[in-house]
Amino acid sequence: MRLMIVAAVAVAATAGLPPVAASAAPSPVSRESVQAAGTSVEQSAACTKPCNRKIADDYPYKKRIGKVDPYNFWAGQCTSFAAWRINDRLKLKFHNNYKGVNWGDAKTWDDAAKKVKLKVDRTPKVGDIAVWNDGRFGHVAYVARVDGSKIVVEEYNKSKREAYSKRTISRNDPDNYIHFPF
Known part of the structure; x- marks a missing residue:
């Protein structure tokens, strides 16, 4: 309150x-x-829901690398980490078939979001998912902080193979941001 x-x-x-x-x-x-x-x-x-803004590797599936997580993504991949953050911080029941659409690889997440009528744009907010569409699979990351022209993202399988990292980047680096309701 x-x-x-x-x-x-x-x-x-x-x-x-x-x-x-x-x-x-x-x-x-x-x-x-x-x-x-x-x-x-x-x-x-952005944290009016229980979202614990702690920036740390608290991902629970790091010992299950190469196996499918409860959200039907491969553990240790960026999609698994992002799905877990959405469930844990935003309290949504997000999974690989969210609202009847297959989310698949990271580079298809912004298209899937548009299909289920989620807002997708170039303006980051804490709790959003940043999307990069380049490369074979693309990449997604959780927006943990927004500070003017810079953002802090948390991610898996970017700076280190199948491992956690956090980066401070320009808010213009990602192709899009997916805004999940919370």
């Missing part, structure tokens, strides 16, 4: 409203209205 009030005050301040009007703002605060208030509030608002 405190987060919603803080976000509402920040949104009201951005909109030029007095703080009193903000305390009466409806909740929950939308991602779009919080985005307008700035990055620090944007990051906090």
Whole structure:
């Protein structure tokens, strides 16, 4: 509740409203209205669901490399890690046949997202999935932080084969961002 009030005050301040009007703002605060208030509030608002913003290798399938994970992706691959983050942080029941569409390799994730009517664009928010369409399989990563023109992504099978890494990159590097509802 405190987060919603803080976000509402920040949104009201951005909109030029007095703080009193903000305390009466409806909740929950939308991602779009919080985005307008700035990055620090944007990051906090993305965690109104239990999403534990800790950036660390807490992926539970690292000892099952080469086997299929519970989401029907290969453990140790970027798609498995992203699917796990979506389930764990966003509390969605995401899997390789989410909403009746096969998500497959990373380079087809943005197309699959569009088929199930998810927002796909070039504007990152914490909790989004970054998509790169180049190469044989493409690549996906979880957006852990947004800070102006830079983002921090968490991923598997990019910097190290079948292993965790985090990188700070330009927000313009990925081809697209998939916005899952939370």
